[in-house]
Amino acid sequence: MLPGPVFNAELLTTARRTRYYVVRSVYGAILLFFVWQNDPEYGAWGSRKNAGELSIQEMARLGWALFATILVVQSIAVLLLTPTLVAGVIAEERQRKTLHYLLASRLSSGEIILGKLAARMLHLGVFVAIGLPITSLLSLFGGVDPNVVLLTFAITVTTAFFLSALSIFVSTHARRPREAISLVYMVEFCWLFGPTMIPFLMPRGGVWWNLLYEWIKPINDWIAPTSPFHWFSVVARLGPSSAGAFLEQCFWMMGLQTAYGIVFVLIAILRLRGVNRRDGEGRLASRLAGFRRGRRLLPRPECGDDAMMWKERYVSRTSLVTKIAVIAIVFAVLCGLGYLTYDFGKPAFIEVIANGYGAFGGESARNEFNTYLRFMCTLMYVVLALAVASSASSGLTSEREEDTWMSLVATPLDGVEILRAKMVGALWAQRWLVGVLIFHWVLGLAAGSVHPLGVVAVALETSVYLGFAIALGTYFSVGAKTSARALVATIGTMFLVNGAYLMCCIPFQTWSWLQAVGVTPMVEAVSLLSFADFRDLSYGKIRGGNSWESIDMMAGAFVSVVCYAVAAIVLTLRALDRFDVEAGRPSRVNAVPPSTLMVFDDVVEANKAVDLEDDTRSES
Template sequence: MPLGPVFRHEMLAAGRKRRYFAVRVLIGLGMLALLAVGYQTVYQQLRYQQGALTGDYGATVTLSISGVAQLTATFYTLFAWATMIGVLAVTPAVAAGAIASERERRTIEYLFATDLSNSEIVLDKLAARLLTVGKLVLATLPVLAIFRLLGGVPGSLLLTHFAMLASTATLTAAIALTVGVWCERARDAVPRALAAVFLWLIALPLGFIALWQLGLYGVPWAEWLQDRVVMPLVTAMSAVHPVMMLATSAGISGGVLGVDVDRGAIALMVGFQLLAAAALLGLTVAVVRRVHLNAASSPGVRQKAAAGAPDSRSPYERRPMLWKEMFAASVKKQTSKWAMRIGVTLLVIVVGTPLVTLLVGGLARYRSIDFEDYMQLATGMVGTCGSILVLLMGSRAAGLITYEHERDTWLSLLTTPLPAGEIVTAKTLGNLYAFRWPLIGVVLMPLLGTLLDISAVLATLGVAATLGCLSWTATAIGLAVSLRMKSSIKAIGVTVFVLLSIGAFYSGLAGTFAGLSGASEESLSLLIFPPLAPFLLIVPVIAVFDSTPDYIMASYFVGLILYGAVGFFVTLGNTARFDQLCGRSVGYWRPVPGTTTPQRGPLAKPSPDASL
């Protein structure tokens, strides 16, 4: 029966985790920060309006009844977007490891040996993870209740929004559970689930871009493809896209809060999302036992090394840790290989189709006139895909050390005579190597523009340098967190929060409060923009086809220097931390010259009789 022993066990385990209490406190503080941002925004708008009438822009403003209503509408706007984005970001991280963690701990066989059916296992885990997400959403209600003193938010509007959140969380959790079934480790399931949700969200705007481009051709094949293929897909995706529905039917643009809510469209979206979630859960229930048993009974397939024969020992002899991180962990199942190939193929189709379509259209119709249009599209692609990629690289790096603990190989790593710097460097380069194809894909986006104008080479070099700097820093931060934790899930969560705090959270709060100081635009850009990864990624592309102010370029170079310094010092800290965990006083173990016995400390100088 549903909500049985698995549900009770999941809820007991979640109730004993202190991190959920910390997350609820952070959510409450975040809601208070949104309240402060909303108040300052409305206050500045009213002061500007009064200054436009009286000429005194520095006068104190008292909130009237209309001002209080405007404050309520502004806060609800921020609340609606913050909760929706939070659900889309948190739910995959919470739900992705539900099945993968059981496989990783080798406890899933005990579940299969009981009388529990597949549906009971999957639905119990889904209900427990959704309830965990729901408790995090409910942590926002105390701050929302403050507005009962200011006239409040209509109850029907709140119910409509929470219905959207519930259906979106259900579909997102179903996507994460389905992805996690084919993952053998929780640390792999989380970034893959986040990537699947990201592809779901970005598919709709890419579909609109494809419609726009096909409409420019005016040829029969383009019209047929637009009417018979792309348009039905865009319509279907629009029916279940939460961000689009929130933007068009959130009831936040009317004069009276909640009067323009399209409840019919929201109800349709909720229904379609629940149907899609039911289909995915049906697939998960059908394959959860079969996938694990097939993976446990079928032998692994040894992959070949990247360059050279698989029996080549030269990389191992020169850099053993680097060889291990890049090539040694290469036993993959056939299902994993095919799943990876399908995922890469879908990513190439979703991301590359609009770019290639615009590129071919520009070459066929206008030769090099469409260079600016292509680079504008590439700017959005590079900023979005590059930022998500950096976040995924940091989350993977967060599990590189904790995974050694979970596999019980940590002690074996500590007893090797390898220097700490070599181990940390190998972990860093191995993480970059694991994302080599996505990194190349992001760099190729502006590089394709060279077919239209050779100046795109400069944008490509700038994107490559920026992406390399951000990737190194994200990997270093992930390793720093991983060295201080024993659980991969905890390390991934903390790393993602730290990376988001460096960019989005800091810049949003700094921009709001710095704007009140009346500082110049140049000063504000130097304060707000440097930590933003999307800003740093798009500046090299924009600078090629558009005039860029000097203060924007200054903010770009300040950001590169900032991230480079953070990556350098965090890497040094990781080396020192590794030495501390090993109990090494200086930095490495080296054999004493003339012997084969490792000695802790620096490389000993040979004594006068060492050669005797």
Template sequence: MLAGPIFSREALTAPRQLNHYLLRSGYIAALLVLIYTAAQATFGFREIRNAGDMAQFGTFVFDVLAFVQLSLAMAAALLFGSSNVAQEKDRRTLILLLMTDLRNHELVVGKLLAGLLAVLMLIGVSLPVFCLLRMMGGITLNQVLWIEVLCLTAALAAGAWGSLVAFWRDKTFQTLAISVLGLVIFIGVVEGAATLAASGTTAGRILGMLNPYRALLDLLHPLSRQPDAIVPTVAAWGSVLALLAISVSLSALTIYKVRLWNPSRFVFEQAKKKEEQAEVRKQARTVWNTPIIWREICTRAYGRKILLIKFAYLIMSALTLLAVAQADSEGMVLGMLGQSAFAFVGLSILSLLLTNAQAVTAFTSERDGQTLELLLVTEVTAPEFIYGKLGGILYNTKELIAVPLIFLGWFLAQGQLTLENTIYIGLGFVTLSLFAAMLGLHAGLTYDNSRTAIANSLGTMFFLFVGIFICMVLMIEARASYEMQLIPFLVFILGGALGLWASLTHKNPSSAFLLASAVLPFCTFYAIASYLLGATLGVALFVVVAYGFTTIAMLVPAVSEFDVALGRTTHGRG
């Protein structure tokens, strides 16, 4: 096989695991629950007598599910494609693979497809659900098939990019941050260039093919691109071929460079430093009384390229601010947010994802580097470790957290926000930043496997944002009161509560986690409904209380659980 024995082993062992069937059935159940929730929010309990209403509803739900699946496929492919290789580097097993007789393409393509196996499976099992929506009317089979192909090629391109970065960089946080920033910058640059070139020009059409979301909109609404056509053509050959070309190009570059990048020069630098230290005695550095936070702040624990990551984020933020400032009109995006507000939300989400990635890798790098065991013979206490890691995470991501707050200050100076609303939004964002940092540490403590910890931590953040987006879209579509909306959304909320509870209580169940899992989705729903109704204080209050309580619920057992891991607990000793 082209993919070699790495993918063959993954393809043979994955179906034997229970998680494979739970993931497959859970994804279908989530889609069906979403369809049911949308139906109840749109029609309520009244009988549907008009075929046109059913077709319009099918089109609306299909649009939402297609957008969610494309975003999910790209995010999961990026995460699995990069973390599958980063885990090998952290455990020092990639060098062993390089010492075997595996060819370059077997190593690169095998790792890529092995990481994307779950994503390809989810895309495949969604086909019957989309075909079910087709029976409602308003959707053609060509639309269903082309969207599945688009999701597949977009996942391959995202996974190939994540795999390239993972083979290139050594530190897991660098890999995740560069992968996410690279994908966001690519889509932003392509969309901006296509907009400037105009969609009617040849350059605009070519650039538009590189953006999978623009191709998705063309497939969902073909008449908007072909207004004069009696029977519009539903196809996305240009985007599919362009994404395949990107996938092949990135994979080919990775295959060519894999043995030049690995083993990295960091391995040889370590050996050289050991030889130099044997000859030259260097002056020892002064360590603080709290060594954990000293290591996080005063050393390059996450590599030198973290400065370039921050610089890229700042440049992207500056360009976003410039684009918002030069916008002629404040148009609404998806009927929910203005352009400036949408830019702020986008940068905030990216900041929260990078903060969460920094947090989870801050712990998993200790375990994979086999330095966590060294703490067993030191006098470092559990509070010193946890609070030191949190302080280091917030320090290393201070620029990422400061940029959205600077945006708020600019909105206040421009008169787009009042001082009261600026304080509310700032408090909510700071609370979410603390929640993202603590969630990453909690996932690192809870899951022994680094790849699983990273997937659960970033996956929880991703599904939180996707759930909020879906909830807002359905509320706008329903146009009902809060009391009428709560009943159809109960199943959707309970599903989110169950997923959050399963993630938080994987290793250390507690009544606080149960309460947080039950309260947080309801408070989030109330905050969304209050925002759409024009409230301000209620939104900030429920966000701060719900996510602040969940953060504390993760912080308290994190200290005690780490104390047990250190073996310094007195429980059960005579």
């Protein structure tokens, strides 16, 4: 029964971890920063005519602005933190080889699942409660109904419960925490936007897409109302006068989220022991694995001389169930992405055929396609950078957690060979996403929407930034004890250097492109230049007397690439030095070469033979 020993142990152990204090402190600082952005003396209120006391209307406006700010920040925090906090609870026990001890005890599956879920949701509730004191005082400003405040907090709680239940369901079937967390993030992304975009995109795709949409529409109608993005789009269409429809939509969303969350928890309870008997795979996955054994679609090549590189490229630790789920999600995302790219790219190709390649004639369709490519390629880069960083952060920690670390360091392989294979393997695992990104660059170049120099610049920047992400993840993976610690340190550092540091520049209230050299998504977006952008950059702005901004932007991009390249090299060298220390190997400078030891042994044996011969002669 709850709270139970699992709940108590989980609550005590997680409360003592330093990263939870750090995450709560960072979240509180971010929340205060966005609240401070609503200061009447700040830029958002620059249109005020009278300084001093606020009027009643301005007080109501301030109260609503504070409420909207806290609601948005709180919702994003719940969506981002829930998979990280909950998705690894069961998979971590399985990876540490401690889950079978729990299952061998008198604890039931319900006590294990519910205890861990309740403890992690209590930590998640702390983040929701941080903004509660501020929102409780908003009624004093006016403009915010207390019932609306309670309703939005109730929606946040049910959304957190739904995501927590989904996370623990995935964690029950996953082998490793990183695998569970990555899969939950992918499912969450599809859940947020997929059901809402399906009714918008599929009916416009033609006859076959219409038939497919009619088949999946009944299922989509029961899934879409659980998405906050769908709820926001429906509420925006209803308007402020439809109070009854607004409440109906809110209660329908909360009811479905609660019902689906309970179903996920019940399935996790029922499947916990069955999955563990088959070492992370269910009965269906075991049968599929047995059927697939010996029938690979693409046969593996021979190992060759570079065994570590072969292992990282062709040996996968991901379970079959996770692979099937990832393939289904990626296929759905690629279908939507392909439709959007076709929709934006077709007019651009028609325009370039009619007007010629380059900045001649009409450019509206090509500029629109360029805007689409800037947004979509930047989004793909962010996903790719996070994916390779998380994969690199578990490269060496997974060897420790799977008890293969000692056998790895006992081989003749040196640190360069091992780390090189791990770093290449982190990028090799995301090769399909790299291919999709390059395809969009080439497509924009062919359509005349992207200047060739823009493609060269963004390709160079992406290579350097991905190299930094891989080097950073590898550096933390060398010294971290668990994959979770390495993953948190890597992703936290990535967020810090990619924009979080800009909060320190706010008091200066000045802007320069050199301040944003660490914000790699922004550099990627501005570097994907169109022909019109290149023309304005090289001629138009200089003639207009605004050349400093152009020079500042180009200098910022150049400094960004140089800084990240140097950081990647330094982190790689530090990881190599740290690997020898963690592996307990002697320094390469002080080590005695094996050839020297062999010569020394031969000399000793020769001396022994001479001494034995002298003794024989003296005796005779």
